[in-house]
Amino acid sequence: MDELIQTSNADNRAADVEGALSLWQALLTFAPLAISALALRAVIAPLVGHPVDIHTFITWGRSIASEGLGHFYDTHPQCDYLPGYLYVLWACGKMAAVLPPTFTFLIFKLPNLLTDVGIAWLIWRQVKPTSLQKRLVLPALYLFNPVIIFNSAYWGQADSFHAFVVLGGLVLCCRRRFTLSALVLGLACAVKPHSVLAVPLVIVMAYRQQLGIGRLLACCVIGAATFLASFCGMTTVSTLPGFAIDRVRITMEMYPFASVNALNLWYAAGKNWVKDSTQLLGFAPIRMVATALVGGGALLLLRQLARTSANVANQYWRVAAGLFLLTFFCSTRVHERHVYPAFALLLCAAPFWRTAFYAYALLSVTCFVNMVMAWGYVYTSPPSPQLGPNAITIAICLINCFILAITSWRSEFKWAWCERFCALIRTWGNRTVRTISTTTALSLLSILIIAFTMRIVHLNQPESRVFDEVYHAYTAQEWVRGNVDPWRWDTSAPEKSCAYEWTHPPLAKLIMARSMRLFGINAFAWRLPSAIAGTICVLLVFLLAIKLFDSAAIGLLAAGFMSLDALPLVLSRTAMNDMYCVGFVLGGALACLHRRHFVAATLIGCAIACKWTGLFALPLLVVIRFQNGGESILQRPIRWGLAVVGQGLLIVLVYLVSYTPFFRAGNTPADFVELQKRMWSYHVGSNLKHDGSSKAWQWPMGEGTLWFFSESFDADPNPSNGLASYPKKANIYAMGNLMIWWAGVGAAAFCIIRVASKARSPLVIAVFGYLVFWVPWTMSPRIMFIYHYMPALPFLYMLLAWSLVKAEVDVRVNRTILALAGLVLAIEIPFIYGLPIPVPWK
Known part of the structure; x- marks a missing residue:
């Protein structure tokens, strides 16, 4: 018996060593991709970014770092963010206080730059081909997607951090670690409330894995407790539930519109920046119709997962992507970036489901155009609910509908057009x-x-x-x-x-x-x-x-x-x-x-x-x-x-x-x-004669750069965010x-x-x-x-x-x-x- 125990212990140690070596090999393989992606983002991140969002984050972060979280909502009652991301801004504010102002934009974008790589790592670990090198294709598709780079490195939004937490919770669920999954998803809901979309998905997976009702209820309690715990630094324990509910209500009611620059069903219906309490065809508010569409569609998707006899992982990631696409296309109060988690989820589904590649490519195009149009909305005076030419915006809405359809469809989609292209x-x-x-x-x-x-x-x-x-x-x-x-x-x-x-x-x-x-x-x-x-x-x-x-x-x-x-x-x-x-x-x-x-x-x-x-x-x-x-x-x-x-x-x-x-x-x-x-x-x-002229023998070595355009901008004499303001200059060169x-x-x-x-x-x-x-x-x-x-x-x-x-x-x-x-x-x-x-x- 002692010999058997010793042999078993030796086998366990060997397995641990093999696992450590495998992880180390994976890290070495993944590192060049991660470093190149971070280097690219580090070049872009110091740029100013979105004229409203990034400066708002900087103001909030500095306020939290100097005054603490306790009275933040009192001094910023219109803040539409829940505490999850405010803790991240607190850390950024602390870092910005000790580093030169030149690094401010980079610091406040850094969490999302790092979580971009984190998402790519999670996608990579989900893929199971024999070659580690082949597995790098999917994370590379994510890291070098213009949508992802533009949103996190230039715009400076928090969507990457949110997508990382959501994906982490779903990965843990897929690996049957339901307790940890509940904890992480509770944190995700404290970052952005629409993370709640993942909860019914986890419940169905728990049902598929025959998780006991007692353990399922315990997981629900853990998730809810994690969500409430995120508010602890801002109120007393006795008022915690009411305070949390009130903050969620304020967050949800900040943009009570059918569409907030999202090219979806309601934009196509001409309801961009129209209140979702407006009667639709005179019989029901837009909000009620949207709730019915999202609820019915979600039930159909979850039913597919619950009843599938095929590869559960295939259906799991496809349904997860479908839920976020459904919410983006049919729900109200949706921004152009709320479809963001679907990118990572589609790539997780790609090894099992070929159509995911096509959906991912189409979504990348439509989302990028949507983000660029929404960016231009800030510079339009007066702001117009019409983001672009009708022919283009309606076409994108239809393509988004098509993406939702092929993601929700159970069978493999037949891409005749792709074969004709080949x-x-x-x-x-x-x-x-x-x-x-x-x-x-x-x-x-x-x-x-x-x-x-x-x-x-x-x-x-x-x-x-x-x-x-x-x-x-x-x-x-x-x-x-x-x-x-x-x-x-x-x-x-x-x-x-x-x-x-x-x-x-x-x-x-x-x-x-x-x-x-x-x-x-x-x-x-x-x-x-x-x-x-x-x-x-x-x-x-x-x-x-x-x-x-x-x-x-x-x-x-x-x-x-x-x-x-x-x-x-x-x-x-x-x-x-x-x-x-x-x-x-x-x-x-x-x-x-x-x-x-x-x-x-x-x-x-x-x-x-x-x-x-x-x-x-x-x-x-x-x-x-x-x-x-x-x-x-x-x-x-x-x-x-x-x-x-x-x-x-x-x-x-x-x-x-x-x-x-x-x-x-x-x-x-x-x-x-x-x-x-x-x-x-x-x-x-x-x-x-021309000052920009050059000789032909100079061109192959890159000499002869030619100035095309220049425009100067004065410094803001009274910057609202407390940052040092510098004069700016825009140049275009032929090089x-x-x-x-x-x-x-x-x-x-x-x-x-x-x-x-x-x-x-x-x-x-x-x-x-x-x-x-x-x-x-x-x-x-x-x-x-x-x-x-x-x-x-x-x-x-x-x-x-x-x-x-x-x-x-x-x-x-x-x-x-x-x-x-x-x-x-x-x-x-x-x-x-x-x-x-x-x-x-x-």
Whole structure:
């Protein structure tokens, strides 16, 4: 018997050691992801954030730290927060009292930055694949979600802390630790009252696990006691229950509206900022209808969990996400951020339920747009319940309804559109690639969503014209107003700060004008086509790379590099002609690779009709044709020559067609010829000077940063929160992502050496594309700017991606490069979006 006991003890010690080693290995695996996520947030967090919320938190935290919690609600009767988060603010206030004011914003955002990582850790520990590395995908999706970063690192809200406590309680419940789960969820209810949604879920799980009624009641008592205990520092024990109920009532009645900027059912019904006591269709208050919808929907969801015979964990996390989505969409008094816990819950469901990925992606888009619109509400004077164009807001409401439907639906949703998307990528990417996986297609879709989101957010800011928008956008605006003077070189603009833009062909400006006819004459309208063109360029880079190199990895890396580079992002947010030209050039090259030569000619004609830089694409098309079928060219030179002449004539025809409005304005062919001569004289003129000009040889190393916009803001002479106030300055610069550009220079040199030893290779096309759009500028007589480097960059991204993949670089190195590129972009974001920065930080 003693031997058995000793053996058992030895086995237990071995298991403990194995568990400790497993945990240590997990920590080491998770640490790089956590550190990179925190580093990114640490760069963003010192920014001011939401003009109301973060300053309110700072005021509360300093008040609690100096006066204590006992009389806080007496001095701040309108506080709509329960004590749970006030204890966190007390700790932040204590830290802020001993650290310099420069760290104040970082300190008060720090709890949510840390809980972001905590949520990712909990998600990671829920996933059970064999490889620790594979498990990092889900926490990475959470940590680098723009919604999560924007909310915690920039906005400075408390939603991350709340989601962490809720998720912790649900994880404990899933692991059958019901007592601890009750305690943690009681604390969650003390942070935000809608945490109570998790309580019936835990009760159903307890029923499924056959927990005794006595223990279940004990757990309920523990949860309630924890909630009440959070109020102990603010009142006496005898008045504790009444005080707690009163504070919950005040919290719930602070915003008695059907929707508080949440794009949900009630916003779609036109009830944003309308009191929920309003009669709906004359028979019942909105609040009563919402309660019935939420109650009935919750019962149906919980019934699914109670009666399921399938994987309980699958249904558990799906139903949990469904409850928060249901409340967000159907309940009243809901803010745009109240859907926040659903992000973590959907990722917990993802290993068991594939549809969760799609719901997560869609929710990320709709929530981000909703948050940006709600942010803009603060700056609207007077505030308007209409957050944006009806077409956009109602579409988002419908998408949110769709997300709720697929989350609540028991069966696996059939994503026919996703399969069609994969088929489209296979067709246009490379006809030899037959097995592009759904994962690749979804990865590309994620990159495109991120790229478009970065280009579209706050696109209307600044509302004034940026850099050459005083020429391009102004000219398009005048065309919309019916003014034909901008077509001529011998007329002057009435606005002194603007000028008519006739030095470039008109197609890009005509597209801007069409956008302004659709959306009105405003900054959003004249920049929107550039944002769309920039996103399409990301897709075209992927398609070109996969066609050239027959590798999904190269395509995804190249598209990822373009989405993380600063220069295409700035140009996509500015109404100039560069992104139009680049998009048509890439489309023409792709069509030529597919041997659709007349389509290629049409697209290159459009590129030249946007900017004469498109002429550099002509030798690129010749190289592509030689690489694709040089033997047939030599065998049939006459046929090939006629085809080339036909394509050349088509390019000329497209260019001439772009000037149709010029001739309709009463100008003659002689005027057209004179205009082209003056355009040529302007571009080759050696007497032009500009402080921001640079030389072409400087661009690959990132030199030649160009100032686009600047605006100064005075310091607040009487800051309400007691913080030191500094004057601020907003700047926008055209610049590159040095991580990508410097690595790209090395990759380009490596590829040029490879091409020299192997002339017939798809790599030749990428190398030639890079050189043909950069080298001619080194010999140009005109003044040059860093944005002239833009057409060469897509080929640089492909060369860098090819080098990393074909050189068999460790996948961790690729991830590190992408992470560093993302970090560099995060540092540059204030100077891309024109965010006001305190002058001392400059």
